[in-house]
Amino acid sequence: MTERDRNWLTLFATGLILLIVYPFFADGYQLTVIRDALIFGLFAASLDFFWGRTGILCFGHAAFFGLGGYVMALITLNGSVPLAGLVGLLGAIAAAALLAAVIGYFLFFGGIRGSYFTIVTLATGVICQQAAISWSSVTGGDSGLIGIPPLEIDFAGIRIDLGQDLASYVFISIIVAIVVLLLWQLSRGRWGKVLTAIQDNEVRAAALGHNASLRLLLTFVVSAAIAGLAGALYVCMAGLIAPDLSGLLLSTEVTVWVAVGGRGTLLGPVVGALVIQRAQQEISSFNPSLWPLILGLLFIVIVFALPDGVLSIFSRLKAIFRKTEPAR
Template identity: 80%
Template sequence: VTLALGVICQQAAVSWSSVTGGDSGLIGIPPIEFEVAGWHVDLGQDLPSYIFVSAIVAVAVFALWSLSRGRWGTVLTAIQDNETRAAALGHNAPLRLLITFILSAAIAGLAGALYVCMAGLVAPDLSGLLLSTEVIVWVAVGGRGTLLGPVLGAIFIQRAQQTISSFNPSLWPLLLGCVFVIIVFVLPDGILSVYARLKSLFKGWRRAQ
């Protein structure tokens, strides 16, 4: 359903050219500039934007990590495992899921706003099927059930996209699908599971010694 809504939004943006600019999108959007403790931040420049966005990501990951380790995260895990049982214990599952969805949408909106400020444009394909699929692959590559995994997956996939698209842009969607299939069958828990396995093997080796 989410992927279908993305395609619908993309087609609506292309058709409503008087507002969205059509296929070209909205271009020439000025970057945000502000002062932080005497430091001039211009999101149109590479280094300041990287530092600022990295700080935002770090704060968001820490906040979500703190939330997931608290009572809220425990209840969400219970809802994920058995929503009926969680409701029987007195938890309002629909409300908690709605709030979680709103929070995730707010974070996604913040990410989109930062992207527009850095790139200076917003195009209909940003809500299309390819980017929506990439987000799923980020999670699959990094590892579900973790906060750091999708971040690492996003960095890896975006870097690979930039490298491959530089010499053959049409090849990227095919490779993206191949990566997703390989990850699902070879590393279903993502690349972070490799670290966990190596750590477990190392502990077992030390005990054997």
């Protein structure tokens, strides 16, 4: 295990401890704020898994988030579906993965990369948002869908109602921790190494026998599936969904979360989403119009002062302490 892996695991364990002790000091409202921020952190980690490992930015990633949310809403609002919560989650994951597979197949196997891929995915997000607005008979149009029931889990005769603040907080924390850990394991293994090789030189990676287009497609599908899961979880916790959850604004915000947290770290985007969401809550309570200005200034400062994201502060501090240690 490398030192970088040990640092990552240390930060991951620290984050878990903070999540465990937080309910002892927070009220119900604060738990819901962090819970929703964790869902957005999962969404950010899904984008980072693709962008951070391939170097290709998907600027319409909210399309998969919104699609997962709408699928979850439509299934759970239909009272005739048995095990609606579980079916909704699986349907949201499958729908987002299918959309990514269709789009990604034509783009990757068509040789579309870089800024052209970014532009096409941006257009995809705009189309999805417009479809959600126009197909009002199904999606509710501009008003969206409301009254989405919370998740309920029946296990070994025990019924857990995730409509409660503490139960939903614990459930989302567990889901985010498991998914981020699995993505990290996948990224540091052979799959991640091949993606790094493709990012560095796709022609050379193909010459070594790797099917670069297929690797990129599968990574894109996994990323979209997790975004769909995040969207499904969010609408269950919020109880509503609107076209904005698949639009350009959310796609821009998730890109900022990843950049602020540290692209390619998986854990950094979660931290970035938590910090920015929490800051937005506090600042907007004083002056809602002030938040966009502060967010823009924060992004500029991060780009110049911490180009590797706020998570790089940990490694920088370790380097400083090592330099100040007396020589033996």
